[in-house]
Amino acid sequence: MSAVPASPTSSAGRPPSGGPSRGRPSGAPTGARPAPALPPRPSRIGPTLAALAAGAVVLLAVADLDIAWGSLGEIPGRVATYLGLLFAEPNWEKLPRALFETWRSVSMAWLGALGCVALSIPLGILAAHGVGPAWVRYPLRGLFAVIRAVPEVVIALILLTVTGLTPFTGALALAIAGIGTQGKWVYETVESVQEGASEAVRAAGGSTAEVARWALWPAAAPSLLSFALYRFEINIRTSAVLGLIGAGGIGTMLSNYTNYREWDTVGMLLIVVVAITMLIDLVSGDLRRRIMEGARPRAVDRTP
Template identity: 60%
Template sequence: MSLAIPLKPRQPWLRVVWISVTAVVVLAFWSIDINWSRLIDVPAEIARYLWLMFSDPNWDKLPEALWQTWRSIQMAWLGTVLGILIATPLSFLAARGYGAPPVRGVLRIGFALIRAVPEIIIAIVILSVTGLTPLTGALALAVNGVGTLGKWGYESVEGIDQGPVEAVRAAGGGTMHALRWGVWPQSAPAFFSFWLYRFEINVRSSAVLGLIGVGGIGDMLTSYTQYREWSTVGVLLIVVVVVTMSIDAASAAIRRRITEGAPVRDLDRQ
């Protein structure tokens, strides 16, 4: 008795998609005016600028670099806190089962639109009102944080176990009781982890926002790069890398402790 092997289903639309994507990529390369011959000189130019920046760093600028980095961290922290205060209640309203469908739809579209706009564009719009101040950068980070924190928040709420929520409702609790006693205890670790991760993102983004003159280490880095003071630029890059990596490491350790809990000691080995 022979077994008939089913034929592989044909998906002509998938082939059309792949051909279209390939055509777009090829046309993108051909339409951009790129001097491919200069790619040969890129490694040598990178090595030359690295030598200019790090062969003899200007350590006299270290105190100012640390101060400007601290201002960038303050900007990132304020933007994170404001984003949390706005996004957290909105994320609950955007979750299925807790917000009205029209409200939920509007909030989700709003979160998507905010995420589609880079922080630097938001900052350019805000600076027309607040001027070139660190507050401009903090507000831009807060607005952009609402988009990401709101999305992460409602996805976390929708992914919890519905058993405790149903138990609260069965006991006569309303929506607020369900959120307080059924949703929040389960989603709190994820929310705390999201908040810390957003702070990491804001620390890096605050340096980029300095390029438009809102203050912080990015502003200082732009100024010395324009004047081609490479020895000072090298010190600034060292400070940015060390501080950013330190904050990332500390935040990752805290997030791991929140999500995994305290380590369990083996009492049998004691």
């Protein structure tokens, strides 16, 4: 009789060391990792508390205003009544004087913008990182922040004790108040300029003034001129407000006729202010677009 072949298993019934292990499919990878655990859900306690605090501040502010809630429904009717008094029959007899006072307001705004730009551009360039030293840069930035914190009306009220009730007071207040914002725009614009030209001028032995003149100014000039025109637009609106405190211009005329309740003249003055402001905004906006983008290309007629 032939001998029966031996079983591949050992006497203990274990498979050989090279065979598949018990309980694992033959096709399963041997290095499989467990699935990563999901991150914990973010806590909503902080945002909820912040929202509750903001809501409490709003409620306290509204409660402190002493609002007559019962009369809120009468406001639309009152607004319609005063709009009729203002614009139903405007008094155009005072139009020549209104145009003259508007011209004074525009002159005040223009002089304020020129003074602001003339001071803020060199100071703003010195406040830019990489131009002025730290002992000059940080005090200038602090000065800009302090000026921005004081409204134009407050500056004009302080200047009234020195210069008196004249349009020059308004122009000076606009010039001083604009330095804070304009100076910030200047140093932020200069810091955004590419450093290649500045490094080239410094490598050629240029001083800080030469770097500002030949590297920074040509690159930043379009944006700075655009900001200067925008400053003029802001001054046009602010000059009317300064006139309410006696600085001259169309604002003073508006204040006087409002106090005497001559609503037909006030309506005419408002029409003049809105029309002149929109016209100046239109012209200034077109100039700013040409500065930033250049002139529009014109179509050439090639027909023989």
